[in-house]
Amino acid sequence: MSVKLNExxxxxxxxxxxxxxxxxxxxxxxxxxxxxxxxxxxxMDALESKYILRLLNPEMSADIVADLEEDTRxxxxxxxxxxxxxxxxxxxxSDDAADILNDQPVKVREEVIALMQNSEKAEYIIDLLHYxxxxxxxxxxxxxxxxxxxxxxxxxxxxxxxxxxxxxKVYTVYVVNDKDTLxxxxxxxxxxxxxxxxxxxxxxxxxxxxxxxxYSEEEVAEIMRKYxxxxxxxxNVQGKLLGRITIDDVxxxxxxxxxxxxxxxxxxxxxxxxxxxxxxxxxxRLPWLIxxxxxxxxxxxxxxxxxxxxxxxxxxxxFVPLIQATGGNVGIQSSTIVVxxxxxxxxxxxxxGSRLFKVLLVAIFNGIVIxxxxxxxxxxxxxxxxxxxxAVALFNVVLxxxxxxxxxxxxxxxxxxxxxxxxxxxITTANDLIGLAVYFTVAKLLFSx
Amino acid sequence: MSVKLNExxxxxxxxxxxxxxxxxxxxxxxxxxxxxxxxxxxxMDALESKYILRLLNPEMSADIVADLEEDTRxxxxxxxxxxxxxxxxxxxxSDDAADILNDQPVKVREEVIALMQNSEKAEYIIDLLHYxxxxxxxxxxxxxxxxxxxxxxxxxxxxxxxxxxxxxKVYTVYVVNDKDTLxxxxxxxxxxxxxxxxxxxxxxxxxxxxxxxxYSEEEVAEIMRKYxxxxxxxxNVQGKLLGRITIDDVxxxxxxxxxxxxxxxxxxxxxxxxxxxxxxxxxxRLPWLIxxxxxxxxxxxxxxxxxxxxxxxxxxxxFVPLIQATGGNVGIQSSTIVVxxxxxxxxxxxxxGSRLFKVLLVAIFNGIVIxxxxxxxxxxxxxxxxxxxxAVALFNVVLxxxxxxxxxxxxxxxxxxxxxxxxxxxITTANDLIGLAVYFTVAKLLFSx
Numbered sequence: 001m002s003v004k005l006n007e008x009x010x011x012x013x014x015x016x017x018x019x020x021x022x023x024x025x026x027x028x029x030x031x032x033x034x035x036x037x038x039x040x041x042x043x044m045d046a047l048e049s050k051y052i053l054r055l056l057n058p059e060m061s062a063d064i065v066a067d068l069e070e071d072t073r074x075x076x077x078x079x080x081x082x083x084x085x086x087x088x089x090x091x092x093x094s095d096d097a098a099d100i101l102n103d104q105p106v107k108v109r110e111e112v113i114a115l116m117q118n119s120e121k122a123e124y125i126i127d128l129l130h131y132x133x134x135x136x137x138x139x140x141x142x143x144x145x146x147x148x149x150x151x152x153x154x155x156x157x158x159x160x161x162x163x164x165x166x167x168x169k170v171y172t173v174y175v176v177n178d179k180d181t182l183x184x185x186x187x188x189x190x191x192x193x194x195x196x197x198x199x200x201x202x203x204x205x206x207x208x209x210x211x212x213x214x215y216s217e218e219e220v221a222e223i224m225r226k227y228x229x230x231x232x233x234x235x236n237v238q239g240k241l242l243g244r245i246t247i248d249d250v251x252x253x254x255x256x257x258x259x260x261x262x263x264x265x266x267x268x269x270x271x272x273x274x275x276x277x278x279x280x281x282x283x284x285r286l287p288w289l290i291x292x293x294x295x296x297x298x299x300x301x302x303x304x305x306x307x308x309x310x311x312x313x314x315x316x317x318x319f320v321p322l323i324q325a326t327g328g329n330v331g332i333q334s335s336t337i338v339v340x341x342x343x344x345x346x347x348x349x350x351x352x353g354s355r356l357f358k359v360l361l362v363a364i365f366n367g368i369v370i371x372x373x374x375x376x377x378x379x380x381x382x383x384x385x386x387x388x389x390x391a392v393a394l395f396n397v398v399l400x401x402x403x404x405x406x407x408x409x410x411x412x413x414x415x416x417x418x419x420x421x422x423x424x425x426x427i428t429t430a431n432d433l434i435g436l437a438v439y440f441t442v443a444k445l446l447f448s449x
Numbered sequence: 450m451s452v453k454l455n456e457x458x459x460x461x462x463x464x465x466x467x468x469x470x471x472x473x474x475x476x477x478x479x480x481x482x483x484x485x486x487x488x489x490x491x492x493m494d495a496l497e498s499k500y501i502l503r504l505l506n507p508e509m510s511a512d513i514v515a516d517l518e519e520d521t522r523x524x525x526x527x528x529x530x531x532x533x534x535x536x537x538x539x540x541x542x543s544d545d546a547a548d549i550l551n552d553q554p555v556k557v558r559e560e561v562i563a564l565m566q567n568s569e570k571a572e573y574i575i576d577l578l579h580y581x582x583x584x585x586x587x588x589x590x591x592x593x594x595x596x597x598x599x600x601x602x603x604x605x606x607x608x609x610x611x612x613x614x615x616x617x618k619v620y621t622v623y624v625v626n627d628k629d630t631l632x633x634x635x636x637x638x639x640x641x642x643x644x645x646x647x648x649x650x651x652x653x654x655x656x657x658x659x660x661x662x663x664y665s666e667e668e669v670a671e672i673m674r675k676y677x678x679x680x681x682x683x684x685n686v687q688g689k690l691l692g693r694i695t696i697d698d699v700x701x702x703x704x705x706x707x708x709x710x711x712x713x714x715x716x717x718x719x720x721x722x723x724x725x726x727x728x729x730x731x732x733x734r735l736p737w738l739i740x741x742x743x744x745x746x747x748x749x750x751x752x753x754x755x756x757x758x759x760x761x762x763x764x765x766x767x768f769v770p771l772i773q774a775t776g777g778n779v780g781i782q783s784s785t786i787v788v789x790x791x792x793x794x795x796x797x798x799x800x801x802g803s804r805l806f807k808v809l810l811v812a813i814f815n816g817i818v819i820x821x822x823x824x825x826x827x828x829x830x831x832x833x834x835x836x837x838x839x840a841v842a843l844f845n846v847v848l849x850x851x852x853x854x855x856x857x858x859x860x861x862x863x864x865x866x867x868x869x870x871x872x873x874x875x876i877t878t879a880n881d882l883i884g885l886a887v888y889f890t891v892a893k894l895l896f897s898x
Contacts, residue, residue, distance in 0.1 A: 031656050035675050161642055170638040171679075188637040189619040193610055207480050225704065226484050228697035230620075230679040247696050248677035254700065255674065258707035259789065265714055266785035266872055267778050274790040274804050281811045282818075285782050289819055292778045296771025297826050303767040304830070310766055314759035317766035318752040321773055321881055322745025328777070329716050329741045329874050333734050336715035340708065341723040355723050362730045369731075370738055377746050381753070423715055425778050432770055 010040055017051050025055055034063035042069050046076045062091035065100070074103055082108055086115035093168075094121060095141035095249065098128035120166070128243075136220050137213035139253070140234040140243030143167045146174040147200050149183055154196040156186070171231040174241055175204045182233055182241040184208055210235045213242060217253045224250050261339075264418060267292070267425035288425045295429035299436050306440050309447070315382055316443050319390045320436070326370065326394060327401045327435035328428045334359065334405025335422035342409065342419055356406065363402035371395040385447070393442040397435045404430065459489055466500050474504055483512035491518050495525045511540035514549070523552055531557055535564035542617075543570060544590035544698065547577035569615070577692075585669050586662035588702070589683040589692030592616045595623040596649050598632055603645040605635070620680040623690055624653045631682055631690040633657055659684045662691060666702045673699050710788075713867060716741070716874035737874045744878035748885050755889050758896070764831055765892050768839045769885070775819065775843060776850045776884035777877045783808065783854025784871035791858065791868055805855065812851035820844040834896070842891040846884045853879065 009028070016024045029037055029052070037056075041049040041064060053061045065073065065088060077085065077100070085104075089097045089112060101109045109129075116122040124142035131137025143166050147156040156173060172185045184206040194203060210233050211220050224232055230247040263271050267288035272281050303310070303320075310317055371391040378387035408427055409419035458477070465473045478486055478501070486505075490498040490513060502510045514537060517525065526534065526549070534553075538546045538561060550558045558578075565571040573591035580586025592615050596605040605622060621634045633655040643652060659682050660669050673681055679696040712720050716737035721730050752759070752769075759766055820840040827836035857876055858868035 033658070033676055035677070157641055160638065164638070164642065170636075187619075188641060189609065189613070192606055192637060192640055193613065209482070225697075225700050227482060228484070230696055247679055247700070248674075251674050251696070251700060251703065254703055254707070258703070258710070259792075261707070261711065262714070262785055262789065262869075262872075265711070266781045268782055268785060272786050272789070274786055274807070278807060278811050278814065281786070281807075282814050284786075285779070285811070285815055286818060288782070289775065289778055289815060290822065292774045293771065293819055293823060296768070296774045297823070299770040300767040300827075301830070303770075304764075307763050310763035311760055314756050314763070314766070315753075317759055317763070317769065318749035319745070320766065320769050321748040321752075321885065322742065324770055324773060325741045325745045325878065325881055326738065328877070329738055330734070332715045332874075333717055333737070336711055336717060337721050337723055337730070337733075340711065340721070343708075358723070358727060358730075362727050362734070365727065365731050366734055366738060369735060370742055373739065374742060374746070378749075381750070420711075423711075425774075425781075428777070429774065432774055436770065 006039070010043055013040065013052070014044065014048060017048050022055055025052060029056065034060060035067050037064050038067035038069075041076075042072045046079045049076055050079055058087065058091045062088055066092055066096035070103075073100070077104070082111040083115055085112045086117070089113075089125065090116055090118040090121060092121075093141050094124035094128055094143060095139065095243075097121070097125050098131075098138075099133065101125060101129065102133060131213060134217045135213065136211045136215040136217075136234050136245060137242075139217060139220060139245045139249050140213075141246070142243045144174060144233075144241075144244045145170055145172075146176050146180075146241060147186070149175050149177055149201050149204070151200050152196065153191055153194050153198045153200070156191060156200060157196075169246070171244075171246070174233055174244075175200055176241055180241055181239045182210060182235050185233075208233070211245065212237065217250075218257070220245055221250045221253050221257075225254075260418070261420040264420045265336075265423045292425050292429050295432055299433055302433070302436055303440070306444070309440075309444065313386075313447065315386050316389075316440075319378070319386075319393075320439070322374070322390070323393060323397055323435045323439045324432050327397045327431040330363070330366070330398050330401040331405035331427040331431040332423050334402045335409045335419070335427055338406055338409040339419050339423060342413055352410075356403070359402055359406045360399070363399050366402075367395040367398035370398060389443050389446045390439075392446070393439040396438050396442065397431075400434055400438065401431050404434070455488070459492055462489065462501070463493065463497060466497050471504055474501060478505065483509060484516050486513050487516035487518075490525075491521045495528045498525050499528055507536065507540045511537055515541055515545035519552075522549070526553070531560040532564055534561045535566070538562075538574065539565055539567040539570060541570075542590050543573035543577055543592060544588065544692075546570070546574050547580075547587075548582065550574060551578065551582065580662060583666045584662065585660045585664040585666075585683050585694060586691075588666060588669060588694045588698050589662075590695070591692045593623060593682075593690075593693045594619055594621075595625050595629075595690060596635070598624050598626055598650045598653070600649050601645065602640055602643050602647045602649070605640060605649060606645075618695070620693075620695070623682055623693075624649055625690055629690055630688045631659060631684050634682075657682070660694065661686065666699075667706070669694055670699045670702050670706075674703075709867070710869040713869045714785075714872045741874050741878050744881055748882055751882070751885055752889070755893070758889075758893065762835070762896065764835050765838075765889075768827070768835075768842075769888070771823070771839070772842060772846055772884045772888045773881050776846045776880040779812075779815070779847050779850035780854035780876040780880040781872050783851045784858045784868070784876055787855055787858040788868050788872060791862055801859075805852070808851055808855045809848070812848045815851075816844040816847035819847060838892050838895050841895070842888040845887050845891065846880075849883055849887065850880050853883065 013025060013028065041052065053064065068076065092100065101112060113122050113125060127142065145160055145163050145167055147159055160170060170188060172187055173191065174182060175184045175186060176182055184204045185208055186200060186204045190203050209223060209227050209229060211223060213234055213236055220232065224247060232245050233241055234243045234245060236242055259271060268284045269287040270284045272284040371394045374394055375387050375391035378390050405422065405427055409422035412421055413419040462474060462477065490501065502513065514522065541549065550561060562571050562574060576591065594609055594612050594616055596608055609619060619637060621636055622640065623631060624633045624635060625631055633653045634657055635649060635653045639652050658672060658676050658678060660672060662683055662685055669681065673696060681694050682690055683692045683694060685691055708720060717733045718736040719733045721733040820843045823843055824836050824840035827839050854876055858871035861870055862868040
């Protein structure tokens with residue numbers, strides 16, 4: 001839907017709510033996808049949203065609430081009693097339901113589960129609440145079709161029929177033994193093409209990819225990407241089938257990761273978009289601005305020690321921006337190359353030495369190129385002496401910034417911190433100070449000779 | 450597979466190739482997934498890879514080649530005759546086959562298509578070669594199951610059986626009329642649960658998401674993400690069904706976009722990883738380093754105009770790093786917030802003015818906070834005068850950097866350039882110069898009073 005169409009629709013719905021024109025609302029939303037209605041509700045206030053939801057069927061309402069943006073949803077559900085929430089949860093997929101209830105106070109959570117009509121779903125949710133949100137256990141849904149290895153196709157189809165309300169999208173049928181141990185899967189295509197008395201054990205695929213409950217979101221995403229899976233079964237350490245993760249959740253994980261990384265790299269302390277409130281936008285920006293400011297003030301203090309030198313040779317000051325910009329650029333480039341390499345495949349300690357050696361070689365090459373160019377340019381307008389100081393300092397800054405830029409993300413990664421932090425103002429602020437120190441040290445050494 | 454296991458396996462395979470121990474190779478790779486074998490082949494030379502592929506069945510070989518990294522694949526396929534390539538293409542999915550042939554010289558491409566045995570596949574490929582790689586037409590595969598609306602379930606199952614070799618993964622059956630116009634779809638679940646004589650027209654879903662051939666990769670990704678689709682049909686302007694795009698290709702698109710953005714934001718002119726050659730690594734880094742250097746040299750020239758002022762009040766120089774760091778940080782933050790907002794939903798011109806006004810308000814707020822803090826700190830160690838100059842300059846730099854940081858990505862986006870470029874060294878270099886100009890102008894004005 002185009003932005004303009006959307007705005008018109010939103011207005012007409014809001015008018016209809018005021019006039020309690022329920023027929024108009026139902027007619028308008030009849031053929032719309034839950035995701036499109038969610039986008040509309042994201043722009044309404046909580047009471048308007050609730051008014052609209054009450055006019056739709058419960059499956060649709062559940063899908064819409066699951067699709068709302070997390071912030072909107074939190075505010076929106078505050079207007080729901082535990083009874084109303086329970087009614088919604090009865091129709092929500094177990095993975096989304098667990099996410100939604102995880103955001104509620106413990107008391108509400110317990111009440112809602114106790115009030116649910118769909119007892120199988122309630123059990124699913126209780127089970128899922130045990131897992132951390134950012135691991136495979138937190139991503140999985142309990143709804144899936146499983147068939148015993150001793151069944152035939154007819155029994156398998158009966159099971160699909162029995163589950164048809166619970167499992168909206170059937171990707172595949174999982175094959176288990178009497179102890180619920182996952183043995184493999186049968187595709188729906190094979191079921192369609194087989195006769196009713198075909199035995200599951202004769203047609204199932206046994207060698208399949210699985211993930212365990214404790215795998216991180218990133219590992220799950222990497223496995224599903226690598227093997228082109230649209231669904232992956234989740235098992236415990238004994239191999240028991242516990243749930244499944246579908247690709248749509250993983251696409252969201254990948255998208256959120258990219259957003260988080262963009263945010264970290266640009267020195268925002270929280271996700272912010274143009275349409276957020278002025279307060280949110282300021283709060284997202286100030287922390288790193290203040291850290292950068294402290295760095296700048298420290299730099300000023302440091303340069304203060306060289307006041308006399310600057311009085312005699314003010315040209316020293318001219319090249320401070322050059323030193324800083326180069327140090328900053330080299331540092332960010334280096335850390336990004338490491339982050340790029342870290343995505344998906346962990347650094348093995350063994351070859352760290354040889355890799356650092358290569359980083360050093362690249363830095364020496366780039367350092368020589370940049371320093372030579374600068375030497376030439378500075379010579380034109382300044383004395384030989386000055387050109388020499390700037391070139392030598394710049395070469396060292398490139399070397400040091402390359403090494404700090406390479407090592408910092410590795411250390412952050414080892415500490416369990418997102419290594420992208422090193423591509424942000426973090427390394428730039430540090431490099432600014434290191435750059436100044438190197439430059440003035442070189443200047444002092446060379447000019448005093 | 451762990452890194453170490455992988456290395457051992459690689460070594461043993463290379464030994465087996467030298468000893469022509471074919472049985473060992475076949476035994477070792479028997480139960481492996483194509484994606485895992487691709488990872489191994491990515492580390493072998495082209496002749497070793499070819500040796501291994503010849504020992505595997507043609508479907509497996511085709512999957513492996515499609516999964517190879519693009520660079521490895523290009524080098525690898527140079528060792529293939531047109532006949533050999535044609536044999537491979539007979540078993541490759543049409544979307545991958547078109548991508549592979551697109552990388553070949555026109556003459557080879559024509560030869561390969563003429564030599565293919567699978568004439569239906571050859572036609573598919575010819576059709577797909579018309580589309581740009583980065584649009585929906587370039588992403589789609591021609592292999593799909595379609596059923597005429599007048600058929601019953603039995604005819605539909607016959608069609609699935611007929612296509613079973615061509616279409617490895619069946620997600621859904623598309624419903625078309627006699628002119629091949631897409632009318633809707635029937636899920637495999639519904640087919641499994643319906644009797645043989647059920648009419649397609651009584652059970653199909655008519656209101657489905659489609660994309661047109663000219664949609665960009667990003668639009669396709671956004672639609673599939675929003676509506677949680679694992680497959681989307683591609684139609685032309687007349688609504689004729691042309692192909693389908695599966696979520697695995699879109700996951701690759703999203704991953705590549707994130708990689709590209711990371712690269713652009715950190716001033717790398719091409720994708721680079723730690724394990725690339727020294728030459729690639731240097732080449733990826735030098736262009737922006739040189740641009741940053743030019744900026745630094747221009748800054749030096751500019752500061753040269755104030756040599757006398759600097760001799761009298763060297764303290765002016767002390768705060769250059771502070772001004773620059775703050776300008777850089779504010780600029781990158783601003784442009785990232787715009788990029789974040791641009792992802793998925795285009796900026797509508799109408800509200801641009803009000804949005805810029807908000808940016809200005811945030812900038813004024815942050816500017817006041819930062820300037821006040823700096824004013825306080827500078828006062829402690831310097832004169833009142835200096836503190837005043839730095840604070841006023843800083844406030845203006847925050848304002849200007851916010852506006853340039855906000856407007857630049859919008860202009861780039863309008864010009865069809867990736868707006869993430871504005872979060873890279875581009876805006877930082879520009880802001881460095883603007884910051885210097887503002888600072889020295891303010892200093893000159895205030896000190897001369």
